[in-house]
Amino acid sequence: xxxxxxxxxxxxxxxxxxxxxxxxxxxxxxxxxxxxxxxxxxxxxxxxxxxxxxxxxxxxxxxxxxxxxxxxxxxxxxxxxxxxxxxxxxxxxxxxxxxxxxxxxxxxxxxxxxxxxxxxxxxxxxxxxxxxxxxxxxxxxxxxxxxxxxxxxxxxx
Amino acid sequence: xxxxxxxxxxxxxxxxxxxxxxxxxxxxxxxxxxxxxxxxxxxxxxxxxxxxxxxxxxxxxxxxxxxxxxxxxxxxxxxxxxxxxxxxxxxxxxxxxxxxxxxxxxxxxxxxxxxxxxxxxxxxxxxxxxxxxxxxxxxxxxxxxxxxxxxxxxxxxxxxxxxxxxxxxxxxxxxxxxxxxxxxxxxxxxxxxxxxxxxxxxxxxxxxxxxxxxxxxxxxxxxxxxxxx
Numbered sequence: 001x002x003x004x005x006x007x008x009x010x011x012x013x014x015x016x017x018x019x020x021x022x023x024x025x026x027x028x029x030x031x032x033x034x035x036x037x038x039x040x041x042x043x044x045x046x047x048x049x050x051x052x053x054x055x056x057x058x059x060x061x062x063x064x065x066x067x068x069x070x071x072x073x074x075x076x077x078x079x080x081x082x083x084x085x086x087x088x089x090x091x092x093x094x095x096x097x098x099x100x101x102x103x104x105x106x107x108x109x110x111x112x113x114x115x116x117x118x119x120x121x122x123x124x125x126x127x128x129x130x131x132x133x134x135x136x137x138x139x140x141x142x143x144x145x146x147x148x149x150x151x152x153x154x155x156x157x
Numbered sequence: 158x159x160x161x162x163x164x165x166x167x168x169x170x171x172x173x174x175x176x177x178x179x180x181x182x183x184x185x186x187x188x189x190x191x192x193x194x195x196x197x198x199x200x201x202x203x204x205x206x207x208x209x210x211x212x213x214x215x216x217x218x219x220x221x222x223x224x225x226x227x228x229x230x231x232x233x234x235x236x237x238x239x240x241x242x243x244x245x246x247x248x249x250x251x252x253x254x255x256x257x258x259x260x261x262x263x264x265x266x267x268x269x270x271x272x273x274x275x276x277x278x279x280x281x282x283x284x285x286x287x288x289x290x291x292x293x294x295x296x297x298x299x300x301x302x303x304x305x306x307x308x309x310x311x312x313x314x315x316x317x318x319x320x321x322x323x324x325x326x327x328x329x330x331x332x333x334x335x336x337x338x339x340x341x342x343x344x345x346x347x348x349x350x351x352x353x354x355x356x357x358x359x360x361x362x363x364x365x366x367x368x369x370x371x372x373x374x375x376x377x378x379x380x381x382x383x384x385x386x
Contacts, residue, residue, distance in 0.1 A: 118251040
């Protein structure tokens with residue numbers, strides 16, 4: 001076989017890798033988890049966690065669903081605002097008279113993931129400001145929020 | 158008698174010394190092979206035909222790449238490659254555009270001995286790209302946050318990388334060569350932007366990856382030199 005024949009065999013082999021579809025099969029949303037730890041008995045008495053919801057003044061809806069992490073603490077996940085470095089989140093419970101507000105200040109990084117998926121937004125939490133109506137303290141456990149890794153803020157009541 | 162024996166022994170010693178001196182010169186030492194000096198045998202001008210597959214598989218991208226190499230005794234090749242690339246993508250949730258040029262310089266080493274006009278070998282290049290990119294009409298689909306539109310102004314970058322290749326070239330017609338090479342590119346600097354990560358860097362590939370794999374398919378024409386040698 002001529003040397004040039006080998007060249008064309010390899011050419012055919014490599015051309016197989018040129019195909020792709022036009023569907024985004026990758027994760028595109030970056031999620032921040034709020035972990036709720038309630039030690040205040042006055043809140044446990046009014047089933048604070050069971051009736052908990054969060055919303056933003058910019059939203060037209062709210063989030064009620066609660067999941068649990070490995071430690072059994074209530075977790076609520078959502079995406080921070082992709083359009084602003086500031087996300088305002090209000091925490092409320094059905095039988096509670098007061099509300100608490102979180103103001104989360106971030107740095108945003110826009111990454112062009114692929115032609116199919118377009119851009120994704122990663123966040124880095126700078127500061128969290130909060131009211132003290134029911135919240136006792138907060139702890140930022142994970143300040144980087146990417147499509148591969150969730151951010152996490154622990155809220156103590 | 159003692160004197161005769163002494164003279165005879167001395168004569169034998171002298172004879173064998175002279176004989177072995179002759180042997181040294183003729184057969185005990187391998188003849189020293191003189192190294193052939195490197196001769197400029199030609200210059201190849203090539204075009205990367207693999208880039209034309211973009212029309213079929215990546216219609217959003219237009220890119221061209223050309224190569225010049227200087228053939229030194231078909232063993233070493235000084236190589237300069239360069240090109241330009243432009244990307245324009247228009248989708249429902251974003252518009253992205255980038256344009257730039259790149260240049261690579263390095264050497265190829267031919268490992269073939271059996272095919273004096275063909276090539277199978279490895280190469281090393283240092284690459285540099287200068288490009289700019291921008292985006293507009295960016296929207297993020299999220300069930301909570303109301304949809305808005307973002308734009309990112311044009312930003313310019315200069316990127317450097319190191320490239321290692323393994324490839325073959327064969328002479329299809331007189332002085333016309335075809336070849337392909339598999340490439341590994343390792344980013345050195347200028348690849349990252351914390352706010353707006355480049356998608357496709359001309360000549361290097363995906364901006365988010367520190368290491369990119371690729372392949373080139375070239376057609377060359379060799380301008381022959383030293384025809385009389």
